[in-house]
Amino acid sequence: MTDQRTRGLPQRLMYVENRNGGLIDGSPARIGWVSFSKTGKTVYYRGLELASIGGSGISGNFMDVETREEYWGSGVKKRGSNNHPKERSVRTEIDADALDAYQSLRADS
Secondary structure (H helix, E strand, O other): OOOOOOOOOOOOEEEEEOOOOOOOEOEEEEEEEEOOOOOOOEEOOOOEEEEEEEEOOOOOOOEEEEOOOEEEEOOOOOOOOOOOOOOOOOEEEOOOOHHHHHHHHOOOO
């Protein structure tokens, strides 16, 4: 399914941030490759299954199906301001397999 999240792609480079203060493999936020369910409403990243909650979340747009923690997920921005729009910047790790794609995207800005 093609929608704003998937852009018709099987995987996409995305920013993913745990909005409950938890860590994703040692970092509060990461940039890496995510894949999508057939409907495009669930994101899979580093063993997480994040279901879209749209505008019904308190501070996120996805919820971990297992833990019920909220996550902020968005496409990677060329200008680098990927964090939640109402928050200060958080430490963000870039996955090794996504570094080249991220640097290429940033170089195009």
